Amino acid sequence: MSIQARRKRERAERERLIVTAARDLLESEGWDAVTTRRLADRIEYSQPVLYSHFKGKSAIMAAVATAGFADLATELRAARIAAGEPRQALAAVAAAYAGFAERHPTLYEAMFTQPVDLPFGRPDTPPALRQAYEELREGLRPFTREDNVETLTETFWSALHGLLVLRRSGRLPHDDHERRLALLLDRFAT
């Protein structure tokens, strides 16, 4: 029994190793660097080992994204807790969200842009993902008017996301970012 337990433990350990290696590679050298060969090299195993853990490369990236959600959720929570008054709290959460996207651009892409096989807004949504969403929602709750909190959250989130991706891809001028964020808050936090 103990032997199987150890093997299982080692396998789980190696799986974590794969995910962190993929994330490292993604964040330090970009999407093109994340190949199954380079990944296998990093973990010092051969390629097929990857496929004994994950169905394919996209499954690995999904795991990377999930890990990112956990980080994002804690950062958002910290920001919301630290701030006081509702409007300031929402501003803090939005700034934390934007800051995360800026500090981890490729990871953010894996989480929110890349087609990834993760259940969003479903019963089986990963806790980390759900929690990140809830931080946003709690930040917005004070500003609900006649409309649904969920709809409000989804719309605000979309706006924030749009600002970030369009800027990152060079479709929005790189400066004026703060002004756009301020305007967004102005329209939603009243």
Add this chain to the structure above:
Amino acid sequence: MSIQARRKRERAERERLIVTAARDLLESEGWDAVTTRRLADRIEYSQPVLYSHFKGKSAIMAAVATAGFADLATELRAARIAAGEPRQALAAVAAAYAGFAERHPTLYEAMFTQPVDLPFGRPDTPPALRQAYEELREGLRPFTREDNVETLTETFWSALHGLLVLRRSGRLPHDDHERRLALLLDRFAT
């Protein structure tokens, strides 16, 4: 002189053929179908011909995107002109924008999501792209408050874009779309 003119004309014709073939392929069969081999097959030339017209595949996709901008611009203009009162006009433009994205999802992706080598908001921005942006801006102008029209337009556009891409990638519930659009208009068209 006439011979060279004919050759130049034929080359231009073939270039258009490449772009429309790429767009057809993209819209009818998706991203995976757009390979240089299949493209060469469609235009009934060999692969290297593509590279005598474009620097690479991404340059072809940039041309496809540019063609898309022209279509989008005319649709937006038609929508704005047809509507009367400002709020209704903005709603019409937004709906036209969303409709375009829904009817041409992969083309929209090429235009606004895919990393593409096009100058946005620069002096050398393609006219079609500039025009599409201006339609949005004119729709928003009546709702400028203390802030810049450009900032307002950029922010509203981002929100719209965010709603569309997050929905398409399954990150937002597919229904409730209209409600989110309505909420967005509510926050901006006052």
Add this chain to the structure above:
DNA sequence: GCAGGTTCTCTAGCGTTGCTAGGATCGCCA
């Protein structure tokens, strides 16, 4: 302690991708 069998991992290779070098072929011009 040692054979048997299971579990694991690596080598090698498949089919496909974007892209390019080099030779062959075509068509224009004198």
Add this chain to the structure above:
DNA sequence: TGGCGATCCTAGCAACGCTAGAGAACCTGC
């Protein structure tokens, strides 16, 4: 009509995701 450019295609490169099948390592039972 012969020579010369321009044009185009065949063939191939390196890299990709992924997999079959051989081999090594390990635990188990005698």
